[in-house]
Amino acid sequence: MSDFVIKRPIDFDLEQTLECGQCFHFEKIAEQDYVLTAYNRALHIAQKDDELVFYNTDKSDFDNIWKMYFDLDRDYEAIKKELLKADPKLAEAIEAKWGVHLLNQSFFETLISFIISQNKQIPHIKKIVADISAKYGDLLYEDSSRKLYAFPSPKQLENVTVEDLKELKTGFRAPYIKDAIDRVLALEFSGTDEASFRAFFDKLSPEETIAELTKIKGVGLKVASCVSLFALNKREAFPIDVWIKRIMEAKYFDGKDTKIPVIEKFAKEKYKDLGGYAQQYLFYYARSLKINKL
DNA sequence: GACCAGGTCAGAC
């Protein structure tokens, strides 16, 4: 198979999009050169000057998967313009992290990954996701120095025990992951494939989606918001973690300790249906500044 | 060695 090359969209940067903290299942090979897995496929991709090179990829995989995964059809220039109009204070964050695209990730992987994410640093989340994939998923990519495995399907994890999960260093999250697997398998979807997950959640409002997801033990408002935003294409979601709380307090609440529901209401009124984009620019920016308590 | 990390839950007021 040959390589598939496109002109890089002006608002897209590969490194920023992968390293901004929205996804965990990739490895950096070199500057602007990555391997990742998604939707049961591996992709070796590089950004060179103003081109994006999808190695060993045909047009049909690009059209059916990667264009959607990298959100390449969306007009980020218009989104930024609207956000800046609503909130000029976003300028710094947007200028610094201008190339972030929100990925359209698969539901089950995103759900489990963000359950794992609680009270963990990103490098460790990545390690656990890679370990679960290596133990239960299919081998998708191999070169001289790395192997990448698909994130396992719900069915592949059907008989996994809490003890198995604890061996993978998931700690107190092990029973949460188990509950998520069981509930996803028990849901009356027509199947456990991505299309049926999407069909199920597409019918739900943002609030109903959060309500449905938080039935899972270990899934609270923050994890449910991340799944809504990063997997279910509900781009008004505004997940509030420690970093977002910090930067919002610093920017808009005079540096004072502010309750999450207050920040949430504030963000909803300000950013409306574009909350998720604002959130991701702010999150990545705050983390790169290593903003600490004032 | 203390302190923190893309939080959540149960139990105490």
Added chain:
DNA sequence: GTCTGACATGGT
């Protein structure tokens, strides 16, 4: 309803 400590593990 709101607040607090516990929860596993690894990085700084």
